[in-house]
Amino acid sequence: MTAHAVLSASGAHRWLPCTPSARLEATLPDNRSEYADEGTLAHSIGELKLRKQFVEPISARTYKSRLKKLQADPLYNPEMESCTDFYLDYVSQIALQYPSAPHVAVERKLHFTGYVPEAFGTGDCVVLHDSNLHVIDYKHGKGVPVSAFENPQMLLYALGAYLEYSLLYPIETVKMAIVQPRVSQEPSEWEMPIADLLAWGESIKPIAQKAFAGEGEYVAGDHCRFCRARSLCRARAVFCLEPERHQRQQPALLNKDELGDILTRAQVLAKWAKDVEAYCLNACLGGEDIPGWKAVEGRGSRIFTDQDAAFNYLVANGISDAMLYERKPLTAPAVEKLLGKAQYRELLEDKGHIHKEAGKPTLVPAKDKREAIKSQSAADVFKN
Numbered sequence: 526m527t528a529h530a531v532l533s534a535s536g537a538h539r540w541l542p543c544t545p546s547a548r549l550e551a552t553l554p555d556n557r558s559e560y561a562d563e564g565t566l567a568h569s570i571g572e573l574k575l576r577k578q579f580v581e582p583i584s585a586r587t588y589k590s591r592l593k594k595l596q597a598d599p600l601y602n603p604e605m606e607s608c609t610d611f612y613l614d615y616v617s618q619i620a621l622q623y624p625s626a627p628h629v630a631v632e633r634k635l636h637f638t639g640y641v642p643e644a645f646g647t648g649d650c651v652v653l654h655d656s657n658l659h660v661i662d663y664k665h666g667k668g669v670p671v672s673a674f675e676n677p678q679m680l681l682y683a684l685g686a687y688l689e690y691s692l693l694y695p696i697e698t699v700k701m702a703i704v705q706p707r708v709s710q711e712p713s714e715w716e717m718p719i720a721d722l723l724a725w726g727e728s729i730k731p732i733a734q735k736a737f738a739g740e741g742e743y744v745a746g747d748h749c750r751f752c753r754a755r756s757l758c759r760a761r762a763v764f765c766l767e768p769e770r771h772q773r774q775q776p777a778l779l780n781k782d783e784l785g786d787i788l789t790r791a792q793v794l795a796k797w798a799k800d801v802e803a804y805c806l807n808a809c810l811g812g813e814d815i816p817g818w819k820a821v822e823g824r825g826s827r828i829f830t831d832q833d834a835a836f837n838y839l840v841a842n843g844i845s846d847a848m849l850y851e852r853k854p855l856t857a858p859a860v861e862k863l864l865g866k867a868q869y870r871e872l873l874e875d876k877g878h879i880h881k882e883a884g885k886p887t888l889v890p891a892k893d894k895r896e897a898i899k900s901q902s903a904a905d906v907f908k909n
């Protein structure tokens with residue numbers, strides 16, 4: 526069984542703002558989802574490809590047999606090949622930018638105990654050349670886009686890599702990247718001077734001490750999303766429902782009566798929230814300011830500009846006709862899944878076979894990356 530640190534790098538976005546959360550989570554079961562297992566399998570495939578390319582000479586036969594074993598996993602999906610190829614290409618591009626071969630470490634255990642008590646994590650890929658340190662993380666999930674910008678998980682891995690390699694390399698700059706091919710073909714990147722990284726490490730030391738001791742205040746927010754206590758946490762209930770009635774922080778977990786009460790209230794709250802949301806969306810579209818919110822275009826959809834022409838083109842490019850049909854024609858996103866993002870882009874998007882339709886206006890938190898829709902009447906938006 527793999528040992529886990531109490532203060533994990535992946536949980537840092539939670540235990541930094543909510544210091545008692547890590548100790549509380551440790552008392553609750555870890556209900557792993559199938560998505561997490563899928564991610565682990567994709568990581569293993571990516572690791573094998575990177576190892577073969579950069580770390581150890583693996584004969585074609587051994588590589589094939591190791592890959593075959595991974596492909597026999599019931600969670601295996603051919604899309605994992607194109608995603609991990611993309612990851613391999615990205616790391617290869619980084620390696621090729623240097624005049625001599627960099628040092629590449631894959632699935633490396635990184636200790637950052639100097640900053641966070643008894644803490645370690647596994648860095649997917651670390652690349653070192655002269656004064657440059659690259660920390661690259663592969664994410665297979667597509668539900669939540671993850672940014673490298675000010676990402677504490679990446680910062681902790683970078684600190685761990687610095688502690689491990691700074692005696693051998695004169696590291697001056699750290700370049701962090703999150704490769705999430707099912708979300709974007711452009712990995713999220715962020716870089717900083719090593720002095721800033723070390724200053725950040727110093728700044729979190731007292732917070733990490735508190736978190737390790739399970740001390741401090743429960744603080745709810747976006748970071749509660751994957752917390753094991755998210756359904757039972759009193760602080761989150763206070764945050765969502767009744768600030769004035771549930772001020773006390775103890776006991777940390779809610780009881781069943783309270784849960785029943787919350788469910789009843791939540792139904793009322795959900796309906797009420799929808800009404801408020803519709804009102805605020807119209808207000809934003811009308812040019813009014815709702816603090817913390819803005820109206821943006823929702824997710825768009827893709828359709829073929831000429832389905833027959835696109836399919837004929839695919840067939841002419843070696844894609845079997847049989848693969849393109851089920852009982853009804855595949856949608857554009859389904860064809861993308863079949864081909865992999867790169868081939869989809871090359872054969873369809875780049876050749877103008879895909880038209881991307883704008884999505885419906887949606888109300889989102891102001892920190893959302895999408896640009897706000899300029900003031901216009903709701904009637905205009907829906908007409909368009």
Ligand code: SF4
Nearest residue numbers: 543744745749752758
């Ligand atoms: S659910 Fe509770 S314990 Fe978990 S991060 Fe949120 S406030 Fe903290």
